[in-house]
Amino acid sequence: MGITAVVFDMDGVLIDSESMWAQVRHEYVDLKGGRWQPDSQQKMMGMSTQEWSAYLADDLGVAQPADEVAADVIDLMAARYAERVPLLPGAVEAVRRCADSWKLGLASSSPTTLIDLVLQQAGLTDHFAAVLSSEDVGRGKPAPDVYLAIAQRLGVEATECTAVEDSSNGLASAHAAGMRVIAVPRPDYPPSTEALAHAAVVIDDLDQLTAEVVTGS
Structure with a gap:
């Protein structure tokens, strides 16, 4: 057809937006005492919300439940988009x-x-x-x-x-x-x-x- x-x-x-996601997540991981890795953003590209929030919590050491991580990061991204959609x-x-x-x-x-x-x-x-x-x-x-x-x-x-x-x-x-x-x-x-x-x-x-x-x- x-x-x-x-x-x-x-x-x-x-x-x-990938660089914006990387910056927001990196700053969030640092703020929460986690360990950001050089390939972290590349690994998360394509992951669902549930997958990347679990990755931040479990693999990068953010000491919060994955659903809270997701909510926090999404709120930060929404604030960025409210200022300007790139x-x-x-x-x-x-x-x-x-x-x-x-x-x-x-x-x-x-x-x-x-x-x-x-x-x-x-x-x-x-x-x-x-x-x-x-x-x-x-x-x-x-x-x-x-x-x-x-x-x-x-x-x-x-x-x-x-x-x-x-x-x-x-x-x-x-x-x-x-x-x-x-x-x-x-x-x-x-x-x-x-x-x-x-x-x-x-x-x-x-x-x-x-x-x-x-x-x-």
């Missing part, structure tokens, strides 16, 4: 352009409260037929759960979707779900060579997300 839907990741694709160049235009031709979904590892805040402030809420956080499925990325679930909500087969991703875990997740994968790597947190091999096309920015790139035709 070809491509009938496009599914966007949010962090690192629509917004330049939209990436071409993000709004790419979403609107794709919405003219396909159903749109959003499959993000961010919690629902932050997804809703970003989409509202960017004026993009009405462009997405379905929005899903990995906190609402069984496993975070690189497991395919969130992508399989978003395809179901869109009423299409996963193989009829093109996913737009940036991280190693995200690329692996979309590929495992059977979607056509477009990679938009971020230079500060580049995906691995192995993960990039899952992409049908690698583009430099969202201005290059044309109909030909989405469909492969």
